[in-house]
Amino acid sequence: MMIRPSRTVRFLAAALSAGALLATAACSGGGDEETRSAGVAASPKESRAAAPAARQTSTPAGDLTEEGARAALITEADIEDDWTRVDGAEKWRDSLLIGDVDVDDFVTAEADAADCQRLLDGLYSEELLGKPSGAVALTGFAQGDSRLLYQVAAYDRADLDDAMNWLESLPEKCDQFTATAAGGEERTVQVVEYELPDEGDERQGLEVTVQGTADGSPATLTLDIGVVRVGADAITVTAGGLNGGEKDSVEAAVQQGTERLKDVLAGRTPPASPTS
Template structure:
């Protein structure tokens, strides 16, 4: 009788080798496809240059023919005075200061570009900004903005002429765009020489990776929410294209 045992170990070994080869082939083909797709997408930490930020700005065609280029407004003096009001509530004061300086995040950007528009019939102004930031600073700023509807739901302030100002901040609905977003409506109401004046200002902030779009829109004749939404909906895709190295 032949003492040599049957060679059954070869089958498991062959299966193991086949599985290993299949896994290697999958990693090469599947991994190659994934990296190619990722290469076409913007990195979450991609930083804009100033020229890329400028290319991502919106134009008058985005807003409509009623809007004009430039930041001038017949009611700019009263509006700016209200934004220079002082309050004892620290977070509300920071908000007023940032709205006045057109710097909603308060974090030093690595790149930034800003465009301003006016709507003469309503004495409205809209400021649109694209910028990149350090990721931690941007996350902190977004989280802070989200606290304002509760922290500044009602506050008192005093304008530069000594008039009492009643302020309020409420959350507004935002289009579902970007990685994170917040919409706010700030109203500042006062009486000057017997005449009532109320500034209504819509602000929107949308984060895309470590970059963001911010919009401030409104005036003494109210804020047109549709213009803010239009700016965000049309502007965020432009930012994404700029981050991907394309020309919007």
């Protein structure tokens, strides 16, 4: 069943010490921060930056370039609160997302189970919309024990349309299911929809919770996800951790990030400060 929770709840899972219930591996190039906890794997199938200054005319409008994708990334000011940009976000992985979906949980069996497996694998690999066909840029932020991952990328338009339709179907297809980890642990996964700000050409908000164990203790990973399509390009935001989701920050990232991407595609340099 599809439900809509409140928009006020506060990505990727936090890098905690061994006794603090996190199953994330985070790596920071600048500060050499790297944290590992039980079960983090290199493959999801097996045991599975800063903005330019003032607004001005820059490159001509056209397809998203690597430079443009980097310029379209949000900054700490765009999401406020106590978020701090960290390096190495592309290496974040959470072992609670690793597992094989139990087909028996689904009325239509293999078809829906495959969609839910794709969801878990996409969140783990940070390619929720599939592999980009063009420019891509990614940045990450930390706030306490929470993580926020922000990505801007260019896609094949037909593939992107298919991916957006797939995301829209997940709250119904993947309402609740079981995923079994390599060691036999069963994890309960729930997917619900929530409304994003009216940005871009198309958008989808999802909250994914995974109930399992971390470091031998019960743990629930909550990830709030926001995806916005602008033409053949898309913004993907994932934020949360073992202490809950981060809807407010996802919404702020979507609002500010969409404007930044539009500026870049129009040949303008995004402003250094967030728009109102």
